[in-house]
Amino acid sequence: MRIIFMGTPDYAVATLEALIAAGHDIVAVYSQPPRPAGRRGLETIASPVHRAALAHGLAVFTPTSLKSEEEQACFRSHRADATVVVAYGLLLPQAVLDGARLGAWNGHASLLPRWRGAAPIQRAIMAGDTETGVMIMKMDRGLDTGAVALTETVAISDSVTAGELHDRLAAVTARLMTDAMARLADGNLPVTPQSDEGVTYAAKIDKAETRIVFGAPAPHVRNHIRGLTPVPGAWVEMPISGRPERVKVLEAGLVEAGGGSVAPGALLDDRLTVACLPGAVRLIRLQKPGGKPLSAADFLRGTPVAAGTVIG
Template sequence: MKIIFAGTPQFAAEALAALMKKHQIVAVLSQPDRPSGRGMHLTPSPVKQLALQHGLKVMQPGTLKMEEAQRSIAELDAEVMVVAAYGLILPKAVLQIPRYGCLNIHASLLPRWRGAAPIQRAILAGDAETGITVMQMDEGLDTGDMLLKRSCPIEPGDTAQTLHDKLAGLGAQCILEALHRLESGQLLPEPQDAQQATYAAKLTKIEAQLDWRLDAAQLERAIRGYFPFPVATALFGETPIKILRAHIAEGNGAPAGTVVAVDKQYIQVACGDGTLALEVLQKPGGKALPVAQFLQGFPIKVGYRFKAG
């Protein structure tokens, strides 16, 4: 099929790589280059980098609401547009351009976790599974008819990064299957039940500050869900300490935020209910370190307290 692909991050690049092997990509849409790194140099997105490596036409409009951008897309004469974590709103005029419309690869089992951060929100909520939904896009926020769904279990040790990687691969498989069914007329739309919908709000650094008054299970999920961005943070005095890995430990009873045990492997901290054993930490300007190395430059002892909330 003649496809326009629209996507920006690595999640989308996985799908593009799979599509290139089976279909004709007439153009790739990706967000404009953004400053990144210490030098804040303009850096192309993972999708743009992959497209250029394979000699594909790349378009980077700042918006799709302008007639010029819409006209350029229409001139491509594509049968379908595949969208994955693109980051720009597709107005009705664009949705109607391809013969088969626009198909979105969404990283949740819709209607649960519509919105910007479905992978992280699923972990934070303690969901047992998530998955991929290939959806027929409409003007709403992830409200279109579902065309294909595949589930993926959330393992106890999954972080947002590991779950992202699993879903990126699953998303690539799903879009190939969906397009195959589309070509053979076997793709049947299923409306979403709006009453079952939940919203996956965009992540903020403020929400990633740990509140030790919560129970240990919630905090452990937060540490996994906020990795690798924005990373869970705990205030020790006025110093923000990033917590990159931890597990639930036995014991409680001390005030929330109190350090109840320290050894070469773990710093155990009392929570509102239960105890959390910190394994990997990072101080401002430093590297992520296991507890033994972290303590050499930042001594923490039993009885010390993290700011509770």
């Protein structure tokens, strides 16, 4: 089929590559505009989807909005059979949703209607969900409210990070979307409306959420860290060279030791076991500002932190 592909981050690249490999004619690729990069923002970097499309010699469009009649006319001019959308980043006007003959189809990384919105992978882990998945839906004007065509469920282990789950779901999305487009081409892709029950929203991760709060139950603290690893990263203030510094925590595990009456954030031993409320977590991998990820043992060799110290 003639397909318009719309996507921006790494997550979407696997689906674009899969559609190309399946023999579809990608007549246009839409992605977010290049963004400032570097410490001073003096250069701009094209998105991962943009770069992948150029590598295949595909036409790339990067409008800041699709609301104008000019942009919508350009979209229709591609004469596409279907639009495929994976993590594009803009809500699509009705004229764009209707701009391809067979409609617009989205690959979403959750079991809708749970976790509609921008950050379903992180939110599922942070909430302690034991399963998630991918759904292919026919898009409408709502936020991830379209009728569902295909679903695949994926288990969430208690040790997986957002980065690891991201990679797994990206591969599932690519496979499921390729299957959906094959069925759509054959005229055999029925859809089922979403349930009105169990709706939750996966808001974009705010910087204020990335600080670790040890005054929460230990499982919540561990899930918070897993859900923000590797980016944007959960962090805690720790004393380094006599002053507090932000240290990212990339991995933590639950331990049997409880905090008891000890203040949340207090180190219970010399192995970075931290009291929570209730329970305790052990910090396993950390990263100093500007440094590389370190095991707890390596971190402590360079930055001794005594038992009893309250961090955070």
